[in-house]
Amino acid sequence: MSVKELYVKVHEASEILGVAPNTVRKWGAEGKIPEHRHPINGYRLYKREDLEQVLLELAQSAQQTPKRKAK
Numbered sequence: 888m889s890v891k892e893l894y895v896k897v898h899e900a901s902e903i904l905g906v907a908p909n910t911v912r913k914w915g916a917e918g919k920i921p922e923h924r925h926p927i928n929g930y931r932l933y934k935r936e937d938l939e940q941v942l943l944e945l946a947q948s949a950q951q952t953p954k955r956k957a958k
Contacts, residue, residue, distance in 0.1 A: 892935075893934055893935060893936075894923065894933065894934055894935070895932070895933055895935060896930055896932060896933075897911050897912060897930075897931050900920075900933040900938055903935075903938050903942070904938060904941060904942065904945075911931075911933070912931065914941075915931060915933070919941070920938070921933070921934065921937050
């Protein structure tokens with residue numbers, strides 16, 4: 888697998904996670920998603936496997952959260 892296939896930029900990461908690009912940037916800055924930088928241009932990069940792990944954690948969290956009853 889090539890480096891291009893291992894890493895994605897902010898926009899693609901946001902599509903994978905189903906959130907806005909600014910949310911991906913914020914989560915990266917907060918350390919919720921491991922963030923890497925391109926050595927030449929400084930772009931934020933995210934490993935696909937890290938994003939898949941975040942999706943798993945979100946799914947597990949959603950299953951554990953009790954649902955609210957409608958009033």
